[in-house]
Amino acid sequence: MKKRTLVSWSSGKDSAWALHLIRQDPRIELVGLFTVMNQKYNRVSMHATRWEMLEQQAGAAGLPLQTIHLPDPCTIEQSDAIMRQFVTESASKGIACIVFGDLFLEDIRRYRENQLRGTGIEPLFPLWGIPTRELAVQMLSAGLEAYVSSVDLKKLPARLAGRKWSRALLAEFPQDCDPCGENGEIHTVVIGGPMFRNTVPVSVGEVVERDGFAYADIIPMN
Numbered sequence: 020m021k022k023r024t025l026v027s028w029s030s031g032k033d034s035a036w037a038l039h040l041i042r043q044d045p046r047i048e049l050v051g052l053f054t055v056m057n058q059k060y061n062r063v064s065m066h067a068t069r070w071e072m073l074e075q076q077a078g079a080a081g082l083p084l085q086t087i088h089l090p091d092p093c094t095i096e097q098s099d100a101i102m103r104q105f106v107t108e109s110a111s112k113g114i115a116c117i118v119f120g121d122l123f124l125e126d127i128r129r130y131r132e133n134q135l136r137g138t139g140i141e142p143l144f145p146l147w148g149i150p151t152r153e154l155a156v157q158m159l160s161a162g163l164e165a166y167v168s169s170v171d172l173k174k175l176p177a178r179l180a181g182r183k184w185s186r187a188l189l190a191e192f193p194q195d196c197d198p199c200g201e202n203g204e205i206h207t208v209v210i211g212g213p214m215f216r217n218t219v220p221v222s223v224g225e226v227v228e229r230d231g232f233a234y235a236d237i238i239p240m241n
Contacts, residue, residue, distance in 0.1 A: 021048035022115035028052035033120035059091035079215035163212035181235030
């Protein structure tokens with residue numbers, strides 16, 4: 020029997036590539052995406068992705084989308100309680116696995132594993148341990164398209180916000196910046212690639228600087 024599986028959908032390139040890879044596993048039955056959103060702004064935290072963009076992405080992926088809203092501000096205890104409730108409900112509906120797009124941060128992986136321990140739901144990490152420069156080339160060569168939606172200004176300049184994630188962009192990264200942004204250098208919004216049935220047309224709106232980050236508004240045109 021195939022394992023009913025959800026994908027933790029950040030709206031960015033890594034979760035999109037995790038979706039692409041897990042679709043190739045014959046043991047998996049993908050049943051949906053879920054996204055954690057900031058209740059105050061109705062956007063994905065850090066990625067700053069609009070709800071309308073998430074809708075377009077889910078449609079292009081051909082999967083239903085669930086959203087989990089966290090208050091702002093939100094304590095770790097509040098966040099954990101909300102996520103526990105979601106996991107409990109998912110387990111009761113027969114979900115066997117949740118897919119995450121994490122690459123190499125051990126503390127994040129341990130946190131996810133601890134969240135799911137004892138719930139009957141298995142965490143899956145299809146991108147884990149792939150060298151990130153190699154991974155970036157794989158994604159771009161396969162036609163993944165994404166825009167940079169946020170930039171950590173301690174690590175990279177604001178002018179990169181709103182740019183297409185590309186080989187040309189990566190050439191501008193300092194050596195100590197991860198090409199996939201796994202240390203928080205950038206976050207992205209994916210608009211196309213082999214995980215989608217169609218490309219989502221977008222325009223790049225205003226870029227604002229707030230709390231040490233530059234955020235670009237990636238706006239779906241449909």
